[in-house]
Amino acid sequence: MTDARRDPLVRRAIEELRKVPPVDASATQRIVAAAAAARLVPSDDEPPVLGPPRRRPLRVWSMVGLAAAAAFVGFVVRGAWSSNQSVTSDTAVRTIASTPAPLIRAAATNERESMPIPQQFVFNNGSAHRVAVVGDFNRWNPASTPMTRSPDGQLWSVTVPVAPGRHTYGYMVDDTLLVLDPRSPKARDPDLGVDASVVIVGRP
Amino acid sequence: MTVRRGTFLSSFPLQQPAQAVVLDSRTISRAKLGDIDAFTQIVEAYHGRCLRFARSMLRNPDDAEDMVQETFIRLYRALPRYEERQRFESWLFQILGNCCRTANTAFQRHTSRTAFDDETGVERVPSLDDPSAQFDGEWSEDVRRALAAVPDYNREIFLLHYIEGFPYEEIERMTGVKQSALKMRVKRACEVLRARLAGARSADD
Numbered sequence: 230m231t232d233a234r235r236d237p238l239v240r241r242a243i244e245e246l247r248k249v250p251p252v253d254a255s256a257t258q259r260i261v262a263a264a265a266a267a268r269l270v271p272s273d274d275e276p277p278v279l280g281p282p283r284r285r286p287l288r289v290w291s292m293v294g295l296a297a298a299a300a301f302v303g304f305v306v307r308g309a310w311s312s313n314q315s316v317t318s319d320t321a322v323r324t325i326a327s328t329p330a331p332l333i334r335a336a337a338t339n340e341r342e343s344m345p346i347p348q349q350f351v352f353n354n355g356s357a358h359r360v361a362v363v364g365d366f367n368r369w370n371p372a373s374t375p376m377t378r379s380p381d382g383q384l385w386s387v388t389v390p391v392a393p394g395r396h397t398y399g400y401m402v403d404d405t406l407l408v409l410d411p412r413s414p415k416a417r418d419p420d421l422g423v424d425a426s427v428v429i430v431g432r433p
Numbered sequence: 434m435t436v437r438r439g440t441f442l443s444s445f446p447l448q449q450p451a452q453a454v455v456l457d458s459r460t461i462s463r464a465k466l467g468d469i470d471a472f473t474q475i476v477e478a479y480h481g482r483c484l485r486f487a488r489s490m491l492r493n494p495d496d497a498e499d500m501v502q503e504t505f506i507r508l509y510r511a512l513p514r515y516e517e518r519q520r521f522e523s524w525l526f527q528i529l530g531n532c533c534r535t536a537n538t539a540f541q542r543h544t545s546r547t548a549f550d551d552e553t554g555v556e557r558v559p560s561l562d563d564p565s566a567q568f569d570g571e572w573s574e575d576v577r578r579a580l581a582a583v584p585d586y587n588r589e590i591f592l593l594h595y596i597e598g599f600p601y602e603e604i605e606r607m608t609g610v611k612q613s614a615l616k617m618r619v620k621r622a623c624e625v626l627r628a629r630l631a632g633a634r635s636a637d638d
Contacts, residue, residue, distance in 0.1 A: 238630050239623050243595050245576045246489060249481040257480050260502045261473045264509035369513040371466065399514065405462055407514055423514050423524075 345390030348430055350398070352376060352385045352410070357402045360385040364398025364425075371401040397425035461521055465512045472512075476505055479522065482597065483529055489580055489592050490533040492540045500536055504529045526597060527607045530589055537585055579629035583622045590615050591622035 350362045360376045366389070367373040376385035385400075397416060399407045409415050410426040417424050456478055463471035483504060487497035507528050515524060580588065590608070593599045594615070601612045608615070 236623065236627055239627050241572075242576045242579065242626055242630060245573055246485075246580065246592075246596050248485070250484050250488065252481045252484060256498065257473070257476050260476050260480070260505045261469065263502055264472065264476075264506045265469055267506045267510065363513055369511065371513055401513065404466055405517075407516060418511075418514075423511070423516060423519075425514065 343392060345392050346430055347388050348391040348428070349386060349388045350376065350400075350410075352400045352408075353383060354385060354400075354402060354408075355383045357385070359403050361401045361404075362387055362389070362398060363401045363407070364396055366391045366396050366398070371404055376400075391428075391430045393431050394429075396428050396430060398428060399425055456521065458517070461512075461515070461517075464509075465515060467512075472509055475508075479525060483525070486526065486529060486592055486597060487533055489577075489596065490530070490537075490585075490589060492537045492581075492585075496536055496540070500532050501529070504532050507532070520603065523599065523603055523607050526593065526599070530593075530607075534585070534589070575630060575633040576626075579626050579633065582629050583625045587618040587622040587625070590618040591626075594619055 352360055352362075354360060360378075361371045362374045362376060363369045363371055374387055374389055376387040378385055397418065399409050402408050409424060410428075413426040413428055415424045416427045456475060460471045460474050464475055480501065483501045484497055487500045487504075488494045491497055491500060504525070508525060511528070515521070583591065590604060590610075593604050593607070594601065599607070601615050604610070604615055605612050610618075
């Protein structure tokens, strides 16, 4: 058995590996600046959520273009295939006009389904002085979504627009303590090794 | 800057024990609220150790600086979720370990420069020849090469325990791997290190 305590070769290797490499002060500043900038913009893995939904007119127009192109190809193929048959202008118009409609409807439906849905968060804590809901929908920013205390002082609530889908969240109590929602299931973030409450936001 | 330095409790004493940086809990609380000065203190306190871990852990040590930066960015984003009952540096090294594992997987998938050693089933890392990615000296180079021969999953636990000074029960909490399995991994890492270093010494002789 190789035991590091008894093996001088391994001991020396460990001593060598324990040397801390020199750190450039400018590198530290670069890291701080990059982290500060990154906190202001959502990362790729964080769903953008609060605020008005992102408009994507390009997507609708690209659908129209695609549909028009498909209709044109169909028109040409049909014309070549039945060159001896008479194709009236009325038929051609019907072909172009009817093809894009379902695609446009589908694009509009997708747009509608991705719009944020008002989601109410309620937290029971009579002793807290301040409570905020934090989650992937507000980049876990405690200052972003403060909750309002009920008249009896026991409940805290807030309603925020959240994009449909699965979200993780928690309640930040007095700016220091993250508390999970006892009424919701919890999940562990495999990347960060911390637990969070889970809510599924969707249309009925 | 409210930083204390103390001797790390390691499994065995070394001539030059590793230094652990213990941050004031108020610094971490302030960083949780987005205080950039407090976050700067955290980076200053852990940058060197993170760099040391990343250089030893990554198959391409040239990526170490980038990976450390990525780790601190993730940390800053996730700070509001940090639970004070968890040891801060365990959490930091957990994030760093995840980043390094992801980078190693990507490096393995995309590079065609790694050569596979059929006899031992371990991978060699040619980029260790880069002088900027290693410490000076022949011995240092031998150690780096020997460490690169340790499989990733054993190397990470070895580094966490013997280099960063985490006790096995803490690593168990960080990784979810039972202590008996962790000890076995460290033992195997030591065996590979010893065999490789002995081989290097006999070759030199």
